Amino acid sequence: MMTTEQIHPLSEALHWAVGQAVQAPSLHNAQPWRFRIRGQGVEVRADRSRALPVIDADGRELATSCGAALFHLRIALRTKGLDVDVRRLPDPLDPDLIARVMVKPGQGPTEEELRLCAAIPTRRTSRAPYLGITVPDEVIDRLRRDAETEGAWFAPLTEEAQRVQLVALVMEADHLQWSNSELREEFARWMRPNDSSAHDGVPGYSLGLDNVQSHIAAMAVRLMDRGAQEAVAHRDLVAASPLLVILGTSGDEPIDWVRTGEALDRILLRAESEDLRVAFLNQPVETAELRPRVGELAGRPGSPQLILRIGYGAAGPGTPRRPVSEVLE
Template sequence: MKPVRIEGKVQHAAPPVPAARPQPDPWHVSADDFPADGTQEEQLWFMLQYAILAPSPLNTQPWRFHLQRTQVDLRADTARALPALDPQGRALTISCGGALFHLRVAMEYFGYASRVQLLPDDTDPTLMARAWLGMHCETPAEVLTLFNAIPKRRTSRQPFVGDPVPEDLLAQLQAEAQTEGAWLQFVTDEAARVAVADLIAQADRVQWASKEFRNELAHWLHPNRVASRDGLPASAEGFGDWASRVGPLVVRTFDLGKGHAAKDREIALGSPVLAVLGTEEEGPLSWLAAGQALAKVLLRAHAESLSASFLNQPIEVAELRPRVLDLIGRGGFPQVLLRLGYGREVPPTPRRPLREFLV
């Protein structure tokens, strides 16, 4: 997929958002239902169903969309910010970048050039991007692969098997990140892998010692059998079905950092690949680039049967973040720490229906 093209501002009248469309299960969206004979506004509405399948911290889904004919504004939903985990809004902005990349892929899959303006209004920091349908174009083969991966991509918190990841696939993932203005570096030296795992464990202990962090995490945890459309089931924090009923209370009340540190360290060391995705610069534009690069890497990885999840704790703890760079031996700004490997299929995290994201 071609790198994003920055365009000048465009102005459109703002018709009302189309009403009363069918609302499928977000993860069961099918390209067969695309309204090929509909208006471009209806087509863009359909494409947004792929944007909302992007990953986000604690599955907060922190984005909103303002649809106007052939144009859509992507906004950060600051009501879903995580001030304890993400005080700068870096992870929130990265998440919005992921949603934007999914939208770009959907546009090109359905035969339109994707045109995007990042941060189009200096006076409105919640306006992440403005995207609109460009000219009709042929769908590149690369886009077919990425698009088909969108509704199948998962975040796997399960241990991976020990099978090595081919070097040529790792090189391909690095190239994918570079096309979106980011870098991807793998932690290959065994001593560095152990040091990164130790850093993850240290960050776990720091975070869990914070009452504000525990309260925030508890807010986004739900009993396993509750049909919530956002947040995480308590099983993600190790609670069984019965215990999950009191999971949020336990998380809010007790410092479980020691146990989580040991578990995450073991998971990190058992992962075939540890990787850091970063940018050369810091700030909202770089965070959006990181989000788009991350989305592309995750989709490409899934297309190659590779699972992924995040161990971002050392980047979330401000005093530990610089040490990530020391361990990988490069400059820039680390944005995401992730693990890659092969594992069993896992269910998706829940998603709200598209209508709840529309402004």
């Protein structure tokens, strides 16, 4: 039980941990989460006003994003010497309640917990080509253990034939997605000029656009089907990625989507601590008719959730985040 003297430091720790949680990744940087501090814990909640109903009709990636924020929150609280008790989707009548995280004084953090938390401020998505440096087997094993620790499976594509199949799936998905005007409109709404003061969305600089290009990019996306160009670009990125991984789960329910986000986040922080870069190739998983083929490629029972490309190279630019005051209820 917390003493009176501990309440104020606890409140500070919870607010600080929420500040770490909002640094988590999300599709289109939509940041579809809210938080409630309740006594000796924090609730992680879905913000459906930030849903992406075209590309993510069932809310799978929204739940995954909230799961990533949950892991940021968990690891941050541990560095404050707090033990965490996590109840995921605890209320069937309140599906927006992603998790309830209760804390109590515990043992100090481990070196690994400190290392993962220290990676939060510098973790970035790196969309650039990677260097032709092989990722060591022992590092891959650590990434695999991270996924399994959080209830996911980790399937590296080690054969050239698998890489060829993935390229074909990504290119087909690019054509299908970009031919969908509603999907392009949805993406355009989340694009931001480089000089935008917005705290969310995808700034042009994160896509390699200069200031002028960033101001016309949303209009161009709305008007132009760039499927062919995007397909070629992603083909080349796959070729420049030493490690390609399909991340999945045994089930495909909301609890599995949340777990996927936690597994993803542990992997991302591990990768950052190993000076590795990570980006996403999720288009085939987001395309209903292609997702089963991704599962066949992985060769694992269950459902593919994400596709990652991993390698060494330059860090990507940071993207804006909403302040804690905007996400606390």
